Amino acid sequence: xxxxxxxxxxxxxxxxxxxxxxxxxxxxxxxxxxxxxxxxxxxxxxxxxxxxxxxxxxxxxxxxxxxxxxxxxxxxxxxxxxxxxxxxxxxxxxxxxxxxxxxxxxxxxxxxxxxxxxxxxxxxxxxxxxxxxxxxxxxxxxxxxxxxxxxxxxxxxxxxxxxxxxxxx
Amino acid sequence: xxxxxxxxxxxxxxxxxxxxxxxxxxxxxxxxxxxxxxxxxxxxxxxxxxxxxxxxxxxxxxxxxxxxxxxxxxxxxxxxxxxxxxxxxxxxxxxxxxxxxxxxxxxxxxxxxxxxxxxxxxxxxxxxxxxxxxxxxxxxxxxxxxxxxxxxxxxxxxxxxxxxxx
Numbered sequence: 001x002x003x004x005x006x007x008x009x010x011x012x013x014x015x016x017x018x019x020x021x022x023x024x025x026x027x028x029x030x031x032x033x034x035x036x037x038x039x040x041x042x043x044x045x046x047x048x049x050x051x052x053x054x055x056x057x058x059x060x061x062x063x064x065x066x067x068x069x070x071x072x073x074x075x076x077x078x079x080x081x082x083x084x085x086x087x088x089x090x091x092x093x094x095x096x097x098x099x100x101x102x103x104x105x106x107x108x109x110x111x112x113x114x115x116x117x118x119x120x121x122x123x124x125x126x127x128x129x130x131x132x133x134x135x136x137x138x139x140x141x142x143x144x145x146x147x148x149x150x151x152x153x154x155x156x157x158x159x160x161x162x163x164x165x166x167x168x169x
Numbered sequence: 170x171x172x173x174x175x176x177x178x179x180x181x182x183x184x185x186x187x188x189x190x191x192x193x194x195x196x197x198x199x200x201x202x203x204x205x206x207x208x209x210x211x212x213x214x215x216x217x218x219x220x221x222x223x224x225x226x227x228x229x230x231x232x233x234x235x236x237x238x239x240x241x242x243x244x245x246x247x248x249x250x251x252x253x254x255x256x257x258x259x260x261x262x263x264x265x266x267x268x269x270x271x272x273x274x275x276x277x278x279x280x281x282x283x284x285x286x287x288x289x290x291x292x293x294x295x296x297x298x299x300x301x302x303x304x305x306x307x308x309x310x311x312x313x314x315x316x317x318x319x320x321x322x323x324x325x326x327x328x329x330x331x332x333x334x335x
Contacts, residue, residue, distance in 0.1 A: 031208035032332040035239065038218040039267070041231070041315045041322035048226030079227030083317040136320045138229040 043084045045166045051076030056147040058100075070148040074107060078164060079140040080114075080131075086169045087134040089114070094161040096125035101148040102160060106131055106141040113139025119146075122160060130164065208333040209244040210253070212309070218324075219313040233314035241271065242305040243333060251299040251335045252276070256292035258328040261285040264319020267327070268312040271295040275304040281312070284329070292332065299333075 056071045080089060091104055105119035114137065117129035131141065216236040224231035245251050253276070255269055270281045276299035287293045315322065 031210065031334070032330055033210050033212055033241075034331070035212055035309075035329045036215045037267075037311065037327045037329060038324055039220075039261075039265070039313055039322060039327060040218065040324045041221040041265070041319075043321050044222065044224050044231060044317065046224055046226040081224050081226050081228055081231075081317045083224075083231070083315070083320050085320070136318045138227055138317050140227050 041083065044082065045084060045087065046081045047089070047164055047166050048079040049076060049164070050079065051143075054145065056102075056145060058147060058149045067151055068149045070146050073145045073147075074142050076143045077140055078106070078143050079138075080134065080166055081138040082134055082166060083136050084168075085135050087166055088117075088129055088169045089131040089134065090127035090165050090167060091120055091130040092125060092127045092163050092165070093122040094125055094163070095122065095158060098122055098158045098160070099153055099156055100158050101146075101150075102158065103146045103148075104130070104162070105144050105146075107144045109141040110137075110139030113137040116141070127165065132169065134166070204246070206335075207244060207246045208251070210331055210333050211242055212331070213240045213242075213306075215239065216309070216311055219311060221313065221315045221322075224317060229316045229318050231315050231317055233312050235310060235312045237308055237310040239309045240306045241309055241331065242303070242307070243275070243299065244303045245299060245333060246301050247335050249298050249300045251333060252294055253296040253299065254292035254332050254334060255282070255284055255295045256287040256289050256330050256332075257284055258288070258330070260288055261327075262319065264316040265322060266314045268314075269295060269329070270308075270310040270312075272308040272310075273299070273304060274307065275300045275302055281310075289330070292330075295331075 054073055054076065056073055058068045058071050060069045061067060062069045078089070093102070101121065103119050103121045106116045109116055109131070113134065114131040115133040117132055120128040120130065216239050219234045219236055221231050221234055243253070253271060255271075257267070261267055266283060266285045268281050269284050271278055273296045276296045279295050279297065282293050282295055284293055
């Protein structure tokens with residue numbers, strides 16, 4: 001009887017120690033965890049204009065000629081951002097048969113943001129290159145309009161809606 | 170006489186046996202309790218995809234995107250020198266940035282931390298001085314940003330590892 005009691009006590013003690021040891025082992029795990037992320041950047045092309053609508057009025061003569069002097073306006077700015085490759089910016093007028101001459105060219109371009117194309121003279125409503133070589137860049141330029149009138153064309157007005165577009169080369 | 174002697178001896182033996190029995194009415198055990206250091210951290214899952222889709226004309230920095238749809242929970246019994254660090258499996262390429270903000274009610278959040286270049290050998294602290302106890306359901310906020318000059322990024326998997334340490 002006494003031997004039995006002693007035996008049970010010893011077995012219980014061993015079990016108790018074993019349970020405590022096991023519990024400690026469980027809680028030693030789980031000091032780090034992970035998350036999986038998915039990241040992506042889509043192609044993005046953005047154009048913006050500062051300056052709004054313009055009105056060019058030819059009302060002066062050349063100082064030494066009896067011919068209307070051209071009028072230049074450089075009050076508007078074009079801005080662009082593209083993370084794509086081999087892009088260009090084109091310009092078009094909706095007036096495919098203008099009475100008077102209107103020309104446009106980029107000026108004061110941001111370095112490295114593209115290459116200025118030659119001045120465009122609007123005579124149709126097609127897209128013409130305005131800035132080429134736009135690659136993963138953000139930039140701006142001054143839009144210089146030049147209006148000229150041949151005296152033989154008389155007095156009147158032309159209306160142009162000018163559209164700039166960023167597109168693939 | 171002989172009989173008396175035997176009886177006496179028997180009685181003596183009985184007494185001896187009785188005394189021996191009375192000497193084993195209690196027993197003692199030594200029980201040792203040990204509580205080891207406990208660190209446990211888990212998250213509620215993975216954040217949604219972060220996709221940059223827009224920006225502003227004339228600006229190189231595109232519009233960043235954020236996600237705060239996941240939480241983390243921690244339990245520790247070590248002390249208030251425990252901290253939480255974070256690192257990526259590999260650094261992001263130049264022109265892309267990933268920031269992380271871990272809220273905390275048991276420690277001091279480091280605020281918004283840039284982990285773009287934090288790899289396993291250079292994990293950054295995101296929560297420090299975490300007190301003993303449990304902190305459940307704290308918000309994890311990611312912010313992903315990109316420059317236009319860095320170009321497009323096709324869908325890319327990144328693994329963020331959070332580690333409790335002291």
